[in-house]
Amino acid sequence: MLADLPTPYVTVDADVLDRNLRAMAGHAATLGLTLRPHAKTHKCVQIARRQVELGAGGLTVATVREAEIFADAGLTDLFIAYPIWPSAQLTARLRDLASRADLKVGVDSATSAEALARAVPGLQVLVEVDSGHHRSGVAPEAAADLAVAADKTGLLVRGVFTFPGHAYGPGRQQRAADDEATALTTAAAVVRAAGLDAGVRSGGSTPTAALTTAGPLTELRPGVYVFGDAQQAELGSCGWDSVALTVTSTVVSRNGPRIILDAGSKVLGADQQSWATGAGRLLDHLDARIVALSEHHATVIFPDGAPLPKLGDTVQVVPNHVCATVNLADELFVVSAGELTDRWPVAARGANT
Amino acid sequence: MLADLPTPYVTVDADVLDRNLRAMAGHAATLGLTLRPHAKTHKCVQIARRQVELGAGGLTVATVREAEIFADAGLTDLFIAYPIWPSAQLTARLRDLASRADLKVGVDSATSAEALARAVPGLQVLVEVDSGHHRSGVAPEAAADLAVAADKTGLLVRGVFTFPGHAYGPGRQQRAADDEATALTTAAAVVRAAGLDAGVRSGGSTPTAALTTAGPLTELRPGVYVFGDAQQAELGSCGWDSVALTVTSTVVSRNGPRIILDAGSKVLGADQQSWATGAGRLLDHLDARIVALSEHHATVIFPDGAPLPKLGDTVQVVPNHVCATVNLADELFVVSAGELTDRWPVAARGANT
Incomplete structure (x- = not known):
């Protein structure tokens, strides 16, 4: 009791949660976007399963360990939206994950791409683009050079992604959503012009999700929407x-x-x-x-x-x-x-x- | 490896840790103060035991659960430096703790004192005084009224305590240490004038510990000194x-x-x-x-x-x-x-x- x-x-109101899950699933479906919610928010197998039941096309996670935990629970379509450095301590775990999951990881430098390719030959990657948050990621125009470098190492380039984290401030959502769309459009164009795959154009955050327009993006990765919070x-x-x-x-x-x-x-x-x-x-x-x-x-x-x-x-x-x-x-x-x-x-x- | x-x-350098533990133990011994380090910082039985080996007169904790964990490990001289509200969910646990530990808790209102006395008759308490941090605690002059009210309920008043948390800012340490000494001196005087015990006068924080003078205080409760940090x-x-x-x-x-x-x-x-x-x-x-x-x-x-x-x-x-x-x-x-x-x-x- x-x-x-x-x-x-810490309590979760199951009815409000379900309403939030359905609303975002419906929003993505209406736009024709794949919803790949970020599981770092809830970290719960029960919620991840419900997201997939409602149509999510896999999960986003932040770390190898998060990927392992969800893969162990049978949730095996996973994108680690992080510029993973494949240290000696991670290599065996990344190989194991890639062998039992449909795994993609982020990459934001040619040096990391070379290291990833040595660690897990043929790993699927998305090129990370900086759309204005100025954390990790390359400039949109530089996505082609990085994609080509990654491709040369034998990594499988599946597209591009960004996190419009500069949406986290009053009145900044529309600008960040516009930046995201522009950055992904530019990055995808230069990657395609280099003859590589830009099929996945992944973005999205809870503050910008409602402002997303289909076309520039194919995939949304909001996390916080499941619970909401004071921010x-x-x-x-x-x-x-x-x-x-x-x-x-x-x-x-x-x-x-x-x-x-x-x-x-x-x-x-x-x-x-x-x-x-x-x-x-x-x-x-x-x-x-x-x-x-x-x-x-x-x-x-x-x-x-x-x-x-x-x-x-x-x-x-x-x-x-x-x-x-x-x-x-x-x-x-x-x-x-x-x-x-x-x-x-x-x-x-x-x-x- | x-x-x-x-x-x-997260790594702890055992040599630096031991130097820090010895330095604070020596400082308290030189001043003739009881060191009752706050275990909320390290939350480790191994470090708590070492603190006691080096002369600590018991531990400070923040919650009933912390007290239970250290009591289970044989560390039974415990002060919960917190204005505990003895909810129905905590009563049985507080009684159990009081039966197997030398337990003191903080109190900062007559209403809480009445509730504590109903929950754990004869519990030892320290009256919390606000020395300038403006969080919990009563004004130093009001300590007597609260001590008398607590005593009337059958609680055993052992003294007064404060946390000079307003020391956490550049150039504020000396002022906060002075405020602490003044507040504890005033509070102890009025409690004694009311015919009650002010034998324990407990204060101290890592930023103010070096500035403590014996007399106003009998006990120091720093926590962070074990590890230090950027603050x-x-x-x-x-x-x-x-x-x-x-x-x-x-x-x-x-x-x-x-x-x-x-x-x-x-x-x-x-x-x-x-x-x-x-x-x-x-x-x-x-x-x-x-x-x-x-x-x-x-x-x-x-x-x-x-x-x-x-x-x-x-x-x-x-x-x-x-x-x-x-x-x-x-x-x-x-x-x-x-x-x-x-x-x-x-x-x-x-x-x-």
């Missing part, structure tokens, strides 16, 4: 009624307009963008602000005159960045109509390698 | 040569003066104070800056003309806040003179309840 759980604990709601990428994951927390201290909750950064995560209103939000008190976060304390200020929760009351905290919250939990408590209906292990928690 | 581990992984080094509370914990990470991408490491917020933690130079530091490249952190990427910029690590090279990343890093790891790889000598499970990882 939910009432037996000590706080803080997405504050960016306008989801409504508060689409938030499926919250941390149930107890009021442990009160002083004037200030309450202290037992949910700190060790359960919520410490992510806080400069534009965030605070360190998360209270789902039933959206006018309150989490003004500080310690490891086991959230300091919450209520507006003048607002009724405060009492000592011992529980509240639902919406984390800023749900991927961090999930990665701190051993299991997710699944709720439907207010009742505990299941517990899902976070199978890929801590799967960083 | 260290060379067999895939990155990112402490940037605050001047430890030298870079006292950093005992680093995350070994691989260069996976390079572009101009920018490299991308495979250590992101899911291994380092996302903590970043406004005054930090970045999202952590590189121990062997202190002039480089971690300008962005994603879940699996650290974006590092090197100064003009500085030689950059190559693709596939490994570097040692010093996290900003080591407590977060430890709580993300399943085990710590122990190194001495460059060789892997042990693996310590993070016994209290995720022990939030």
Whole structure:
């Protein structure tokens, strides 16, 4: 029973989750795009299976270890959207994965391509393009040179991908979606002009997913949409009624307009963008602000005159960045109509390698 | 062997660790203070035992679950430095702990005191005082009223405590240490004037520990000093040569003066104070800056003309806040003179309840 759980604990509303999964599946289907959701958000086999049931064409993961965990569960169409460096410690694991999964990995340099080809001859790769986030990836115009270099090593080039991470800021979604489309279009054109395959043009993030137009992209890789979080709601990428994951927390201290909750950064995560209103939000008190976060304390200020929760009351905290919250939990408590209906292990928690 | 581990992984230099443990033990002994280190930093039974061997008078923990884990390991002198709300879900566990450990807990309201006394009659408590951090705790002058209220419920008042968390900023250490001493002196005086016990006057944090004077305090509760981290080094509370914990990470991408490491917020933690130079530091490249952190990427910029690590090279990343890093790891790889000598499970990882 939910009432037996000590706080803080992480719950997922199964009904809201299913609505989110169906909405994104429907959106991708309408656009004729392959949905390849990023499993780093939920790290749960149960959710990955449901995504595939609803039409996802495979999963995106961030690490070799995440790929192994989902492959072990029978989810074998996998793209590691990461510029993997095939160190000696990873080579045997990558070979094993490639032998039992339909595996693709990212590549963003000729040096990495050579190393990957030595590690796993004939591995399928997507060339990573920088569409404006300025993290990894080559300039769109440089995608052809890299694709040719990769092809020469014997890697199988399947296309191009990007992550429009610069969408994570107020009012930046349309620009990032446009940048993504332009970058993938340019990259695909130069790769095709070099006589190579640009069949996969993969992009997408939760903030830009709604703005995607078919054509430039063939594939969408959003992650956070399954649960939503305070960042997405504050960016306008989801409504508060689409938030499926919250941390149930107890009021442990009160002083004037200030309450202290037992949910700190060790359960919520410490992510806080400069534009965030605070360190998360209270789902039933959206006018309150989490003004500080310690490891086991959230300091919450209520507006003048607002009724405060009492000592011992529980509240639902919406984390800023749900991927961090999930990665701190051993299991997710699944709720439907207010009742505990299941517990899902976070199978890929801590799967960083 | 260290060379067999895939990155990112967390290592502890056993020699630096031991030097840090001895230095703080010596400092407390010189001042005649009880050292009660905060185990939330390391969450490791092996380190807790070593702290006690070197003279620690017990441990501080943040949660009931942490207390249970250390009590199970035979470390039974425990202070939960937290305003515990004894919910129905915690009552039986608190009673069990009190029956097998020398347990004290924090209290910061008469309402909590009444609830604690109903849950665990005769429980030992310390009254929490706010010395300027403005999180939990009562004003020093109000400590007597709370102590009297707690005493009336049958709780055993053993003294007062505070956390000078406002020391976490450049140039704020001396002021916070002074505030701490003043607050504990005032609180102890009013509690004694009310005829109650103020024998324990507990304070201390890693940034203020060196500034502590005996008299106002009887007990020190630093946590981070065992490992150090980038925050402490940037605050001047430890030298870079006292950093005992680093995350070994691989260069996976390079572009101009920018490299991308495979250590992101899911291994380092996302903590970043406004005054930090970045999202952590590189121990062997202190002039480089971690300008962005994603879940699996650290974006590092090197100064003009500085030689950059190559693709596939490994570097040692010093996290900003080591407590977060430890709580993300399943085990710590122990190194001495460059060789892997042990693996310590993070016994209290995720022990939030």
